[in-house]
Amino acid sequence: MKQLQPFKIDVSNELLNDLSARLKHTRWTDEPENAGWNYGTNPQYLRELVAYWQQSFDWRKQEALLNSFPQFITNIDGTDIHFIYIKGKGSNTRPLILTHEWPDSFFRFYKVIPMLTDAFDLVIPSMPGYGFSGHVATTSENAGHLWAKLMTEVLGYTHFLAAGDFAVTTALAQNYPAQVQAIHLTDTGYPNGTEDWSTMSPAEQQFGQFIQGWWFMEGAFNMIQSTKPQTLGYALNDSPVGLASWILEKFYAWSDTKGNIENSFTKDELLTNIMIYWVSSTINTAIRRYLEDARVMFGEHGPKPVPRTEVPTAVSIFPADSNTPEEWAARRVNLKRFTKLPKGGRFAALEVPELYAKELKDAFAAIA
Template sequence: MKNLTTFNLSVPASVLDDLKNRLKNTRWPGEAEGSGWNFGTSETYLKELVDYWINKYDWSKQEAELNKYPQYTTDVNGVKIHFQYIKGKGENSKPLLLTHGWPDSYFRFHKIIALLTEGDQSFDLVIPSIPGFGFSEKTAMDTEAVAGLWKTLMTENLGYPKFYAAGGDIGMGVTKALASKYPEVLAGVHFTDVGYPMGQEDPDTMTDAEKQFAQFVQQWWYSEGAYAMLHSSKPQSLAYGLNDSPAALAAWILSFGNAGASPDILEEAFGGRDELLTNIMIYWVTETIATSVRMYKVDAIAQWTGAKPLQKSNVPAGVAVFPREAQFPKEWAERFVHVVSFKKMEKGGHFAALEVPDTFAKELRSFFYSIP
């Protein structure tokens, strides 16, 4: 290991006082009578959540929980990277890199740390914050550039000649790029999604199941995809409001979460009310919502300027499809990765590691210990 600096999270009281003042002084826009969540995040719900945030949510307790596991910062190719690094207790722990997405953070994997570092089939867990998110450097980088940083972090900074990797959402893209560009250092990869049809596929090469999936995705983008279109086109315009108003930040993140979970299980889908707010707090105290959404634009620019499509990887891949995620067929996954395990899970959604940690940890352990 080289160039590691111990990191301990400690948010100044002035930041927390400012947060409470902003929450108390929220200018509520009003909502159409009886609209519920049909126009976006429910104001009725959000007011109740903000009241809890002000009066009952205990950041000091959450901060202590986040500091429970070792964290570091290091320089990787000139970029400051924050990451958790927890050694497994087994004799032959496997090195496993876990990459989060949006609108979550490294906290996505908090509940599975203890589950994956205990016992004989344990892992050395490396859980970084993507640049522009959380406590890493506040700069937006494209997905393939992040994959390059992760390769250097694992092989040079931490000294693992070969490792395993898993991710969903943006973390899926990073993990897929790792396997495609650096197969020599990847022993296995795991995904909860593999990407979506974007209208560029040749219909003649698609199975009926893939065509049905493409139709579902097209309908989903029309009804729920506004967030990604905004992030990919006008992230700076959006960022002013989200960085200035914690209520607005919560509303935007909740709106995305509601796309994959009905209102009655929305908090459960994020792992619980406190977990939901802790995730939002990480964006707020670091002021990284702007750089996090900017990543979509940076990725879009890379595609517009002729970035070559990633080649299909031969690295062994496991895929777990949770029921509240888009239900893609196995053959769709096989277009991009070398699928050796494909499972339809019984419960969970986009943030499965927070919502059903036991199930998610069992799936990762089962897959990664089934391959060399």
């Protein structure tokens, strides 16, 4: 196993003072009357959160929380990779790498760590271009290659399990089936226009219609991040309130909030995730991953069929996320276990940690 460099988050007072000044001098835009979340981020809630950010939020407390987990930096193929690494309790634990998505961070998993260490050695990296990893935008497939080297060459495992982000986790499993014993997903991707819909079940066709409608109503973020992310990056990297607005709306829309975002997340949790992007100045490289992936998926001749993942796979569907039918999951992966949960959404590990942790344990016990 290669030598690991211990890592501690230590944000300078100068950066925090600059943030305080920027928040104080926010130039607020006009707001539709009684807008709620119907125009995007709720203006009333954003103002409330920013007031809390200025007056009550304690970054040093959250920094200490993050630093309570053992963190490391290693360099793989020229890219610095930041990760949490916690050996499990006992002699029968199995290595598990957990990959976050956008617009969250490695912080997504902080609640489930103590729930999983009785069964797993946990490896929780920051994606390249996110948080405290190197400021390099890369494809999901390349992230999978980096994860394989992290697990085998850096940490010395011959076999391991993987869960989290669909694109990274399936790329990892497709390229390293001899090392990846099984994977766990909370979605199996979406139609991209290459499918033969005459072969689809009624449930799959209904799912396809839902996704098509979703793209028209909710997909603008993906379109800009997949085509012109640099244009957006300047604004998000310069304005903390702009960054918060862009991220908050997704946490609300993709979670089981039932009309109140704080049914799912505390203000401290929302702001800690936002702060990881702010203090590391990585929102631009994070959103550029969408364009890097789009260039691979579409190329010069339109979309390419998504390869099926043959590694044994468990899929857990949370109701506020996409309502993936079992037939679609079985079409995309080697489906060994499929469950639908009563609550939760895209950020299930943070929103409903007990359910998510139990799903991981039950899934991997059953299929690997």
